[in-house]
Amino acid sequence: MPTNTFYNLEESKRKQIFDACVDEFSLHTFSEASINQIIKAANISRGSFYQYFADKEDCYMYLLSEMVKEKMEMFKDVVGSNENDTVFDEYEAMFDKAIRWIEVKPKYYQIGSKMDMDNSEFIRKLLKGNLASLDYFASLIRRDQQRGIIRKEIDPVILTEMLFSINQKALMNFFYNRDFEGMKKHLHHILEIIRKGSTTEENHV
Amino acid sequence: MPTNTFYNLEESKRKQIFDACVDEFSLHTFSEASINQIIKAANISRGSFYQYFADKEDCYMYLLSEMVKEKMEMFKDVVGSNENDTVFDEYEAMFDKAIRWIEVKPKYYQIGSKMDMDNSEFIRKLLKGNLASLDYFASLIRRDQQRGIIRKEIDPVILTEMLFSINQKALMNFFYNRDFEGMKKHLHHILEIIRKGSTTEENHV
């Protein structure tokens, strides 16, 4: 974690540094990101950087923790869900949240995708702890199986994986095209397939 | 493309260099790959490298072209398909081929994934020309719609994208776990969902 010296800084300066980190890490992988770039953009000296952070990893951890804070702050109200919703409704709700997040903080989204592309030891470890929401969705699927909405034969984990990988692709699409309506339609179509299948009834044997 | 000097080399030496390229580019992104590593592994001098290749890009293009050659060589016989097959059958056949490819040339698979992870101008351009098989699958889906196997409402392009993104994930899984049976089961389950849907009949409204 950053040093006391860093937290003693004026907020404005801390923000300057934070912003520089966001810019650098949204454009480059962790390993490719350059401290030189960050200190230049933040207008601080090399020595100061190392007075604030132990190293690049320390700096990155700080960046992530700030991002998580902001995200929690933004979504603290939207937690409850309607009892009648199916997992698909919740999925679409989650998707909308993610879209909104991309709209207001596109660079955070980029930082996330850069993480996914990074195979360094350091980043892989960080991503490991990120699988909680997968469990949550699997539990929703099980609930809907009990309710008789989803077929009992379906493996909740596999369906969850499908939904998540679709989500990832769709968000990427949105990020590059910013076509909200098109994206929604696209996603709807995919969910329609996952719900009802792609083959005709006669072929459901 | 490589120089004449390079092609005048003895086959064994050319292979030495090729192997060094494979090793380096399967472990690192194009931008992260180091010519120093390659010349060390290939046991050639720095000067020689630049006598053979114009630069790293040139070297990479050579590597890719060799890989494509090998792939064509390996799959030259398995092209025909049964007239009664559905797109899903062909999909599974394609998947099996891909699995086989990973088994015999795991490093080539790695080079491919590293490409997908690379956002450099150079690599992105290369990937652009890689979408032909997508069209092929979409055409198969259209054919099966005519045959009454796949519902007319389904968008062939979207279904193709789903199949491909699933394919990618499954191959990655196989690469890391090498669990062929598990993988086949997994894939079967996913295809079952895409064929018949995940919800119960009563919910197909």
Add this chain to the structure above:
DNA sequence: CCTCGATATGACAACCTTGTCATATTTAGT
């Protein structure tokens, strides 16, 4: 044997990177 074109070589320049550290400056307390 000798010569000339083809090929091999590693030193080098120029440019990056990270992390350290002696020194300078600012700030706070007395």
Add this chain to the structure above:
DNA sequence: ACTAAATATGACAAGGTTGTCATATCGAGG
């Protein structure tokens, strides 16, 4: 105003990167 601690700074070492180039070696034909 003076002191002491906190903070800021950029030169530097040590390592990496790519691409160039003068020089050395090799090989084949005359």
